[in-house]
Amino acid sequence: MTTPEHQAELVEQVVSAYRPRDPRGQLLPSAAFHDLDEAGRVAAYEEARRARAIEAALDPEGLSSTARAVLNRILRASGG
Numbered sequence: 001m002t003t004p005e006h007q008a009e010l011v012e013q014v015v016s017a018y019r020p021r022d023p024r025g026q027l028l029p030s031a032a033f034h035d036l037d038e039a040g041r042v043a044a045y046e047e048a049r050r051a052r053a054i055e056a057a058l059d060p061e062g063l064s065s066t067a068r069a070v071l072n073r074i075l076r077a078s079g080g
């Protein structure tokens with residue numbers, strides 16, 4: 001049984017922008033996601049939505065950290 005504190009820690013890990021990489025450099029999903037129950041996954045989703053909206057509101061171009069990371073990967077892959 002997961003304690004509320006542990007559940008909150010797992011949600012924080014899932015919402016975080018950090019993702020581990022495999023030996024080839026490919027991004028891996030957060031292991032914490034698989035440790036959450038359905039309610040925890042819903043909580044992580046809602047928290048991620050709030051966090052990304054705040055990030056976008058603070059960004060001069062209106063981009064969240066996720067959007068910026070994806071855009072940067074696309075630009076690097078296209079040589080831009």
